[in-house]
Amino acid sequence: MKIILAGYNVDADVIDELAASREMGDVTPETISAAYARISRDPRPVDELRKLARKEVEKARRSNKNIIFGLGHHSVAEHAVFNFDIIGVSRLAIEEIEKFRLCSYTEKSQRYITLKDEFIVPPEIQGSNLESRFVKTVNAQNELYHKLFDRLKERVARWYHDEAESPGELGIIEGIAKEDARYITSLATAGQLGETINARNLELLLRRFASHELLEVREIGKRMYECVADVAPSIILFTEANDYDQKTYPALRTVSANLGKTGIQPERPVTVQLVDYTKDADLVLVVALLHTSTQMSYQKCREVGEKLSLEKKREIVKTACQRMELYDPVLREFEYIHLSFDIVVSASGFAQLKRHRMATITVQNYTPELGLTVPQSVIDCGMEKEFSSVAEMSERSYHALLEQSPSVAPYALTNAHRRRVLLGLNARELYHFSRLREDITAQWEIRSVCKRMTELAREVMPLTMLLVGGKDSYPGIYEQVYGKLPKVLKPELPT
Numbered sequence: 386m387k388i389i390l391a392g393y394n395v396d397a398d399v400i401d402e403l404a405a406s407r408e409m410g411d412v413t414p415e416t417i418s419a420a421y422a423r424i425s426r427d428p429r430p431v432d433e434l435r436k437l438a439r440k441e442v443e444k445a446r447r448s449n450k451n452i453i454f455g456l457g458h459h460s461v462a463e464h465a466v467f468n469f470d471i472i473g474v475s476r477l478a479i480e481e482i483e484k485f486r487l488c489s490y491t492e493k494s495q496r497y498i499t500l501k502d503e504f505i506v507p508p509e510i511q512g513s514n515l516e517s518r519f520v521k522t523v524n525a526q527n528e529l530y531h532k533l534f535d536r537l538k539e540r541v542a543r544w545y546h547d548e549a550e551s552p553g554e555l556g557i558i559e560g561i562a563k564e565d566a567r568y569i570t571s572l573a574t575a576g577q578l579g580e581t582i583n584a585r586n587l588e589l590l591l592r593r594f595a596s597h598e599l600l601e602v603r604e605i606g607k608r609m610y611e612c613v614a615d616v617a618p619s620i621i622l623f624t625e626a627n628d629y630d631q632k633t634y635p636a637l638r639t640v641s642a643n644l645g646k647t648g649i650q651p652e653r654p655v656t657v658q659l660v661d662y663t664k665d666a667d668l669v670l671v672v673a674l675l676h677t678s679t680q681m682s683y684q685k686c687r688e689v690g691e692k693l694s695l696e697k698k699r700e701i702v703k704t705a706c707q708r709m710e711l712y713d714p715v716l717r718e719f720e721y722i723h724l725s726f727d728i729v730v731s732a733s734g735f736a737q738l739k740r741h742r743m744a745t746i747t748v749q750n751y752t753p754e755l756g757l758t759v760p761q762s763v764i765d766c767g768m769e770k771e772f773s774s775v776a777e778m779s780e781r782s783y784h785a786l787l788e789q790s791p792s793v794a795p796y797a798l799t800n801a802h803r804r805r806v807l808l809g810l811n812a813r814e815l816y817h818f819s820r821l822r823e824d825i826t827a828q829w830e831i832r833s834v835c836k837r838m839t840e841l842a843r844e845v846m847p848l849t850m851l852l853v854g855g856k857d858s859y860p861g862i863y864e865q866v867y868g869k870l871p872k873v874l875k876p877e878l879p880t
Contacts, residue, residue, distance in 0.1 A: 414465030419445035446619035503575035537562035565760035596630035666846035673718035719813035731758035737831035745809035755803035824855030
C-alpha cells in the first residue's frame with residue numbers, strides 16, 4: 386500500500402511569494418485534474434502522472450479540454466478546488482451564492498458580529514429617483530437596529546444579572562441582543578463569506594450567475610471568473626448566459642400567473658405543514674434494514690416485513706440505533722424515507738435553513754403579504770410599535786421598487802419579512818437537521834420550525850423518528866427508549 390498527500394489548500398499570498406522566487410508555470414490545479422484523468426487509461430503510478438503533467442502544462446490543458454468536453458467526463462474538473470474571499474455583497478446575493486449544494490461556505494454572522502451600517506444599493510436603481518428613497522429606508526432600519534441592540538442588551542443584562550457582572554460572559558449577553566436586533570436590518574446589508582468550490586461546480590455557478598436577473602449577482606460571477614480565468618482555463622469552459630437558466634423560471638411564472646389566484650392570507654409567525662411523506666415509512670425502514678442485513682431480495686424482505694409484529698419492527702429499529710451517540714448519523718437506510726414540508730419563515734430563519742444544502746430547498750420571493758416575524762424580546766421591551774413602523778416604511782419602498790424594477794424589490798425588506806419554502810429531505814437528513822436546529826443552542830426561530838417538523842414526522846412515522854431530537858435532549862430520549870443513558874453525554878476532545 387502507498388498513500389501520498391498529493392496537494393492541499395495554500396493561501397494565494399503564499400503562492401505569490403513563491404512566484405517571486407521561481408518560475409510558476411506549473412502552479413495550477415489543472416495538472417492534478419489532468420493527472421487523475423489519465424488514471425483510467427494509463428498504467429503508471431499516479432504520482433508519476435502528476436510529475437508528467439507538471440512538466441507539460443499546456444499538454445495537460447489540452448488533455449483536460451478533450452476529456453471534459455470531448456469525452457464528457459466532467460467529474461475530472463472536480464479535482465481542482467478554489468477558495469474565494471467574497472466581501473461586500475448583500476445578504477440577498479449571499480443567498481444566491483449559497484444555493485450551490487456541493488460547496489463549503491463560512492459566512493459573517495449577524496448573530497455574533499455587531500453590524501456597522503454597510504449596505505448595497507442595487508445597481509439597477511443607482512442614479513435613479515428610487516435611490517434616495519431606498520437609502521433613506523435602509524438608514525432608518527440601521528438606526529433602529531442600533532437602538533434595539535442597546536435596549537435589548539440592557540434587558541438581557543437584567544435577565545442574566547450575575548453573568549453581566551463577568552467580562553467573560555458579556556459577549557454572550559451581547560450575542561442574544563444582536564440575534565433579535567438584526568430582524569429589522571435589510572436584505573441589502575453587506576456581508577462577507579469564504580467559499581470553497583471545485584471547478585465543476587464553479588463553472589455551473591458562473592453560468593447561472595451570468596443568467597441571473599440581479600445585476601449584483603451577475604457582477605459577482607464576472608469577478609469570480611476573472612480570478613480563475615488565467616489560473617485554470619482548461620477546466621472552466623462554459624460560463625456564458627443561456628436560455629435555460631435565464632428564461633425558464635420567468636416562463637413558468639407567466640404560464641402560472643393567474644392559476645388559483647385568491648390572494649395570500651397573512652400567516653402566523655411560524656407555519657410548518659407536512660405536505661408529503663413516504664407512506665408506511667416505518668415498514669419501508671424495516672425492509673431496508675432487512676435488505677442490508679440478509680441475502681433476501683427486496684420483494685422477499687417486504688413480504689417478511691409486512692408480517693412482523695410492531696414489537697419486532699421496533700426491536701429491529703432499536704438495534705439499528707442502539708450504539709448511536711449524539712454525534713453519529715443514523716444509518717443510510719433511513720434515506721429511503723422522504724418528507725416534504727411547506728414552511729413560512731423569516732429571512733433570519735431562512736439564513737439557518739439554507740445551510741442544509743443536502744436537502745432540497747426551493748423558495749418563493751420574500752413578500753410583505755406573508756407578514757412579519759417580530760421577536761418576542763422586541764415586544765417585551767416595548768419596541769414593537771417602532772419596529773412595525775420601520776417595517777411598514779420598508780414595505781412602501783418595496784412596493785415602489787416593485788413597480789419600476791421588480792427583481793430588486795426584496796432588497797428593501799428586512800430580516801423579519803417572510804418567504805414560503807418547500808423543503809424536501811430524507812429521514813436521515815431530518816435527524817441531522819434536528820440534532821443541530823432543535824438543540825437549545827440553536828437560533829430560536831429555526832428551533833421552533835424544527836420542533837414542529839419533528840412533531841409532525843413522529844405522528845406519521847413513530848419508529849423512524851424514535852430518537853430524533855436536539856443534541857441537548859438526546860441523552861434523555863435515548864434513556865426513554867433503552868432504559869439507560871448513552872455512553873457519551875456531551876462531546877469531548879480526544880486526549
